[in-house]
Amino acid sequence: MPSPLPYQAPAADARDSIAVKGLAKVYGAGADRVEALGGIDLTIPRGAFVTLFGPSGCGKSTLLRILAGLEEKSAGAVTLFGQTPETAARAKNIAWVPQSSALLPWLxxxxxxLLSRRLNRRADRDPACVSRPEDADQVLRELGLADFAHHRPAALSGGMRQRAAIARGFVQGAPLMLMDEPFSALDELTRDALRLRLLEVWERHRKTVVFVTHSAAEAVLLSDRVVVMTPRPGRIEAVIDIDLPRPRGRDAADSPAFDARVRAVKDTLRRGWEGEE
Structure with missing residues (x-):
């Protein structure tokens, strides 16, 4: 498989893509100054599953939080289908799936x-709102939670609680889902099962997903594109197209083509690190 070229964001209709141009994020000043991101250019088309991959400290979660409107950028421009992150967040056009399930124990x-649909009802009347809520019972069935719909979180395993967090994101109906290492706290067998569940539900709903992971295999299995990031400051080393056929099931990870793409992702990261030394 040929080595990927350094990434250059293509021109795209702003209403049909996520566009990041010249993005930088700096924390602190003087001796405490930390440049978390520098010169990030990225375009993500509507409906794509894109993963931010790289080591701790490369700015993956910072970039995700800027997309979510949870962090302010220091420089550059970000638009989500023609809206600023702040406008999109206010209008509930972004669904956030964190590392922990963050379920309310008394519900x-x-x-x-259904919580995201019951909060901030005024957002539904915002002309910027383009979210279309999904049927909660259908999504719970798709994620294998129908029999536990009326249980409280304490009665469920960690994997099932994380499925519920993913279900909440889909039910919100936002066109964009941002997922910050949602499987990181789970054991490997549970992670394997949830990756496949996520793929099945994503195939049906085709939300735009930006996903963060430290796992090259997870990135390749899930993604249309893998954004390989390196630190000092956080930057994009390359974007690798994952041209494996969809839908992807249990057999997808057993093919030589899958192994070749995992190696390409890892080799790209390694080259990025070596280039900094």
Whole structure:
């Protein structure tokens, strides 16, 4: 497989893509100054599953939080289908899936999944709102949680609680889902099962997903594109197209083509690190 070229964001219709241009993020000043991101250019088309991959400290989560409107950028421009992150967040056009499930313990799983639709009802009347809520019971069935809809989180395993957090994101109906290492706290067998569940549900709903992971295999299995990031400051080393056929099931990770793309992702990261030394 040929080595990927350094990434250059293509021109795209602003209403049909996520566009990041010249993005930088700096924390502190003087001796405490930390340049977390520098010169980030990235275009993500609507409906794509894109993963930010790299080591701790490369700015993956910082970039994700800027997309979510949870962090302010220091320089550059970011638009989400023609909207600023702040406008998109206010209008509930972004669904956020964190590392922990963040379920409210006194609510049932179904009520937790519906929570985003019950909060900030004024956003539904915002002309900038383009979210279209999904049927909660259908999404719970798709994620294998229908029999536990009326249980509280304490009655569920960690993997099931994380499925509920993913269900909440889909039910919100936002066109963009931002997922910050949602499987990182789970054991490997549970992670494997949830990756496949996520792929099945994403195939049906085709949200635009930006996903963060430290796992090259996870990135390749899930993604249309893998954005390889390196630190000092956080930057994009390359974007690798994952041209494996969809839908992808349990057999996808057993092919030589899959192994070749995992190696390409790892080799790109390694070259990026060596270039900094």
């Amino acid at each position: 049932t799983i179904r009520d937790n999944v």
